[in-house]
Amino acid sequence: MSASTARLVLTTFCALLISMALTACRASNEGRMLARTTIAPVLLFNGTGTSPGDVAALQKILTREHLGYSTANSPELNGMSEVQIRGYRLLIVPGGNFEHIGNSLTWGTAANTRNAIQSGLNYLGICAGAFFAGNSPYNGLNLTSGSRFGFYAVEARGIRKAAVAITFAGGQTLDQYWEDGPQLTGWGAVVGKYPDGTPAIVEGTFGNGWVILTGVHPEAPASWQHGMDFRTPGNMDNAYAATLIRAALNRELLPHY
Numbered sequence: 666m667s668a669s670t671a672r673l674v675l676t677t678f679c680a681l682l683i684s685m686a687l688t689a690c691r692a693s694n695e696g697r698m699l700a701r702t703t704i705a706p707v708l709l710f711n712g713t714g715t716s717p718g719d720v721a722a723l724q725k726i727l728t729r730e731h732l733g734y735s736t737a738n739s740p741e742l743n744g745m746s747e748v749q750i751r752g753y754r755l756l757i758v759p760g761g762n763f764e765h766i767g768n769s770l771t772w773g774t775a776a777n778t779r780n781a782i783q784s785g786l787n788y789l790g791i792c793a794g795a796f797f798a799g800n801s802p803y804n805g806l807n808l809t810s811g812s813r814f815g816f817y818a819v820e821a822r823g824i825r826k827a828a829v830a831i832t833f834a835g836g837q838t839l840d841q842y843w844e845d846g847p848q849l850t851g852w853g854a855v856v857g858k859y860p861d862g863t864p865a866i867v868e869g870t871f872g873n874g875w876v877i878l879t880g881v882h883p884e885a886p887a888s889w890q891h892g893m894d895f896r897t898p899g900n901m902d903n904a905y906a907a908t909l910i911r912a913a914l915n916r917e918l919l920p921h922y
Contacts, residue, residue: 705733712739714765758794767803783872795878812851846880
């Protein structure tokens with residue numbers, strides 16, 4: 666082989682190695698970018714006003730059901746654009762204090778969240794999260810065509826927490842944990858009723874988003890039931906919580922009245 670031919674072969678080989686290295690580097694970078702931009706289907710709000718115990722209860726059920734989720738506190742949600750919020754399939758707002766939840770978010774964040782739901786993000790609001798979904802004066806989302814929810818009637822009798830028998834369409838009754846939760850008159854199809862016949866769980870649409878609201882806590886752990894008379898095993902209640910989460914995530918119509 667002549668010297669010139671050898672130099673040509675060596676140059677070609679080096680160029681090939683450089684090309685392979687650049688391709689590998691690009692593929693690696695693309696993989697890292699994909700990992701950074703791939704998000705879980707569920708966004709669980711754990712910001713100001715939410716109950717840490719309820720957030721933990723929901724995390725346990727999401728993990729048990731093998732549902733990927735991310736969490737966002739108030740500053741994090743305030744920092745997200747409508748497009749970023751809409752990147753999730755389901756937003757869950759748990760129980761807590763709906764005044765503090767709403768007031769911890771900016772007007773722009775409430776508007777971005779509302780627009781994201783209207784564009785197709787699904788929403789599950791539990792107790793305070795249901796109040797927040799209504800026409801709450803505390804920066805509420807108003808997914809409910811102007812309906813503003815009041816407390817379930819036993820609140821007026823000074824009862825703050827109780828085991829409440831919820832009757833579902835089809836006749837099944839489950840004792841559910843209730844604590845300062847709303848009755849949901851005025852919006853949606855009724856999935857479950859309190860003993861006085863007012864809506865305890867409702868479902869419906871807001872634009873292209875699927876919305877489920879509940880005034881009770883089927884996700885409640887057994888420790889919350891201390892001192893109360895529950896006739897329903899806790900695992901049955903928790904299984905119903907998983908049903909609500911999956912129905913909200915997958916836009917499934919639950920049996921209703």
